[in-house]
Amino acid sequence: MTAHHLERPLPSESVAAAFLADQNERVTDLVQSHHHFIWRLLRRLGVRESNVDDAAQQVFCVAARRLGDIAPGSERSFLFGTALRVAADSERAHHRHEQLTEALDDNAGSFPSPEEALEARRRRELLDEVLSALPLELRTVLVLFELEQLGKREIAELLAIPEGTAMSRLRRARLEFKACAKRILLRAAHGKVSP
Amino acid sequence: MTDQLDQLPEWTDEERQLLASAALDRPPRTALPRTLQAATSAAIAAGTLATPAAALTLGGKTSALFGLAKQLGVVKWLALVALAGGAAVGVKTWRGGQDASRVPAHGPVTVRQAEPVSAPPAARVTEAPLAVSAEPSPAPSPAPRRATSARAEASVAAQPDLSRDIAALDEARRALRSGRTRDALAALERYDAEFGKNAALRVEAHVLRIEALARSGETARAQALAQKFIQQNPKSPYVERLRALLAR
Numbered sequence: 001m002t003a004h005h006l007e008r009p010l011p012s013e014s015v016a017a018a019f020l021a022d023q024n025e026r027v028t029d030l031v032q033s034h035h036h037f038i039w040r041l042l043r044r045l046g047v048r049e050s051n052v053d054d055a056a057q058q059v060f061c062v063a064a065r066r067l068g069d070i071a072p073g074s075e076r077s078f079l080f081g082t083a084l085r086v087a088a089d090s091e092r093a094h095h096r097h098e099q100l101t102e103a104l105d106d107n108a109g110s111f112p113s114p115e116e117a118l119e120a121r122r123r124r125e126l127l128d129e130v131l132s133a134l135p136l137e138l139r140t141v142l143v144l145f146e147l148e149q150l151g152k153r154e155i156a157e158l159l160a161i162p163e164g165t166a167m168s169r170l171r172r173a174r175l176e177f178k179a180c181a182k183r184i185l186l187r188a189a190h191g192k193v194s195p
Numbered sequence: 196m197t198d199q200l201d202q203l204p205e206w207t208d209e210e211r212q213l214l215a216s217a218a219l220d221r222p223p224r225t226a227l228p229r230t231l232q233a234a235t236s237a238a239i240a241a242g243t244l245a246t247p248a249a250a251l252t253l254g255g256k257t258s259a260l261f262g263l264a265k266q267l268g269v270v271k272w273l274a275l276v277a278l279a280g281g282a283a284v285g286v287k288t289w290r291g292g293q294d295a296s297r298v299p300a301h302g303p304v305t306v307r308q309a310e311p312v313s314a315p316p317a318a319r320v321t322e323a324p325l326a327v328s329a330e331p332s333p334a335p336s337p338a339p340r341r342a343t344s345a346r347a348e349a350s351v352a353a354q355p356d357l358s359r360d361i362a363a364l365d366e367a368r369r370a371l372r373s374g375r376t377r378d379a380l381a382a383l384e385r386y387d388a389e390f391g392k393n394a395a396l397r398v399e400a401h402v403l404r405i406e407a408l409a410r411s412g413e414t415a416r417a418q419a420l421a422q423k424f425i426q427q428n429p430k431s432p433y434v435e436r437l438r439a440l441l442a443r
Contacts, residue, residue: 018364019399019432019433020239021361024235024238024239027234053230060237061237065241067238071439072371123212
């Protein structure tokens with residue numbers, strides 16, 4: 001890798017170069033550190049599978065444009081907030097109960113048999129249905145606690161609410177999830193019964 | 196009346212199984228690199244528009260330069276900017292001059308082969324998933340390099356070598372980013388001592404120092420310095436960054 005130097009870079013050019021290089025590094029750190037988390041979050045909050053990649057890109061592009069506003073250390077909060085907004089917008093824009101296409105995913109190889117892979121896929125779809133039946137506020141704490149397995153303090157920080165509020169929200173979320181799951185699983189079981 | 200973890204309603208096995216189905220949620224392999232590329236160009240677009248026109252646009256033609264960046268591909272643009280602070284030179288080298296007509300004239304600009312730089316500018320760029328080193332070397336390059344190497348050696352000594360400045364500040368930046376404010380401040384002091392008042396990146400160093408002070412808890416001092424900087428340099432690209440600092 002060779003380096004090329006301008007004949008006589010102006011001081012402002014070198015500052016600008018360093019500034020841009022710094023931006024680039026921050027963006028790289030941002031994406032590498034948080035991409036998976038944000039992608040999973042968007043997926044689990046209900047963004048349609050085919051749109052998750054784009055939604056994640058959107059989140060990071062917003063962050064990249066507003067790097068100056070993101071204090072070092074608060075990257076995840078910022079990304080989280082942006083992801084929530086993107087998920088909420090996506091919910092408004094699209095129908096919630098869409099059948100997932102049987103896309104060949106990376107996970108297909110993790111199952112010993114195609115039957116098990118199919119079963120896992122079906123369960124995942126049911127989970128999507130149950131989650132989508134929850135209001136976003138409850139869905140969010142549930143996803144963070146049950147699926148991301150964050151602690152109550154982390155959740156409270158991310159949502160900028162007191163821990164007590166986070167816990168009572170989680171309690172309501174569990175109850176709501178149970179009610180919706182019962183209904184949806186029952187419907188699914190009845191659907192399997194042959195006439 | 197707050198809920199404790201042990202007061203939460205228990206999950207049944209079936210519900211647990213349902214929740215467990217999400218364990219395999221994972222982005223496809225291409226998602227991260229694509230997001231990185233998109234976010235990087237977004238940052239550059241924002242950065243390009245924020246910097247003083249003269250600094251990067253070789254006469255003020257911001258949009259032409261960005262269009263050029265798009266044509267070259269974002270990653271090459273990053274390399275060029277990070278290393279050379281200007282795209283005109285890179286265009287001549289990477290594309291054999293075919294885009295030269297789109298580049299505004301910038302006086303006598305020569306392409307040089309500097310001595311191999313082991314400093315971070317190269318490292319920083321190649322750390323990105325879309326590594327610049329993977330780019331194919333341009334066809335016409337061997338000849339021009341040989342021709343200019345003699346001249347290059349003679350004049351390299353006379354050129355300000357930014358690579359060392361960038362390396363020095365890089366250390367401070369990394370320390371700051373991982374919360375090691377004392378290390379960051381020490382690195383910045385070393386930079387000031389070594390490169391002096393006329394250091395090429397003294398503004399960047401100054402801003403880093405303010406951020407380090409803020410992060411280490413010396414809020415009053417950091418705020419005072421930040422305010423003074425903003426007052427004295429209202430058009431600086433660092434103003435936004437410092438304002439965010441002051442707002443916290």
